[in-house]
Amino acid sequence: MAKLKDLAAMEDRLVAGHGMCLGCGIPLIFRIVLRATEDPLIIANATGCLEVCTTIFPRTSWNVTWIHSAFENAASTIAGVESMYKALKNKGRIPEDKKIKFLGVGGDGGTYDIGLQALSGAMERGHDIVYVCYDNNAYANTGGQRSSATPLGASATTSPEGTQSPGKLQRKKDLTKILVAHNIPYVAQASPNRWQDLYKKAQKAFETEGPAFLNVLCFCPTEWKYDESQGIRLAQTALDTCVWPLYEVENGKYKINYIPKEKKPVLEWIKPQGRFRHLFKEENAWVLEEYQKQVDEDWEELNKLAKL
Template sequence: MAVAEVATKKQELNLRKIAYEQDKEAIAPGHKLCPGCGITVIMRQLFAAVDYPIIVANATGCLEVCSGNLPYTSWRVPWIHNAFENAAATASGIEAMIKALKRKGKLPADKPIKVLAIGGDGGTYDIGFQALSGAMERGHEMVYLCFDNQGYMNTGGQRSSSTPFGASTHTTPVGSVIPGKMQERKDICFILAAHHIPYVAQCSPSRWPDFARKIRKAFEANGPAFVNCLSVCPTDWGTEPQKGLVITQMAVETCYWPLYEVDRGVWRITYKPKQKLPVTEWLANQKRFRHLLRPENKWMVERIQAELDRRWEQLLALERATGGTGEA
């Protein structure tokens, strides 16, 4: 059954579960993530969207250091943190063991245990990229979720290959000669799509139903699935903690962060803004982009807009070319 068919059923996000059943949530309160951090929002939405027993393999990063702190843990689901670069490889081992135990009759064959690997953009785009690519190619049935906060935030805000052009980080500071990061952001979803795995999606916690639907499709993909999710980092983006989702949504409305999926080779944009806002709406209100709005850096904003437009058109073309423009 195609992934699309599974998820076309009208599925509401279980808001009741999020609002009233905190004591049953996968992540207990009391973790040490920063106020306004996007990661917790993403994780709560994810676990609210599905009901499977899930085993989590978590790469080193903000979520990991803030949720499991010996002798305490925030996790109410089985959880393992191995190292920074190997969440996908660890999850491969978990998935393989589940298969082996089922085959040998040590685990009921129909028990729907799912495997979830989680990493930040550092653990996904950069140091964990090889392990991720390997796990996807081998076809392990797992969902790999990247919470993409566009930098190494756990070590204090250094650049990653997901950090956007022009952004100021602690390793691409705005100096008198170099005005921030001078390289474009890598497009991880395109690279994952090139693995021709069943399901790849990009999403944002500011569009809950879209995210929940994609998470459900990912878990029902019968193979490897990759979900990339924009995750606001108030600490290193320099944003107001209470405005995280509004700012995140600006990335969507400007088409800087398009919401789309690649469902067994069919590219589909799942949200098209009625009016594509100028990229300055996304760049505003973030201290890491503040210098871009100075007159002498106008060329940088123009370059960002041009690159954004090019990528958006490319996505539209891919959607048309693969027949994704119809109903999902």
């Protein structure tokens, strides 16, 4: 098992001086993910918080080879890099023993929504790439618009709560399940508060031959509206309420990686977050019930799949 002391001794691939918010979850995710391989790494980053906050010219926070081309195409961009690597190896212009890992990265906007097609295509074609989505449940880079990863009832600027609306009316899209349906070798959900689990999953993903996908919950104090010192606690609550189950699907086989001793009510996840504040109005009580029902259904289904 990896020790934090040893990880801390490794070279930072994402360095200080970036512009991400106080208490942001993104750097915590990539502190772990980028240490999960010691091979040279090339990253293609979708437009979003991570991209914008790390590369304001002439400064860059990347101490690793990195490219950004657009919002919706991190997967196809990294697929292109990987294809050239394959081509040049075939043609003998890259030594046979030179190993490089290829990583696509995007937020939920660039992954669940606008980048879904490119991601699906790259996964289906079987490129030897890893894709990591940091899911902060909104278009946080541009001020918190809804995404298909925004949970039911959350107020976002394009699904605002109001006298006639309880916030987002739709259920969160289950992207991980969509990726499982691609029958790729490795798909997993993770969270930065369970760093060993995240580290192991990232290692597996990098070691996988062919495409691998990690969906990582990413707390966002700016858009979720909670005390920014509480991110890790909140992530733990997401696991304990089963709002964000940790699991992996390796060659089609499901495994749940965290089972709460006592499954907590979804209310505990909702309460600390300002984006859900309006749900405590009388007329929105049904949303709380519905949210709980959906989480229960998903958890039950996941347990069934894990027992198969």
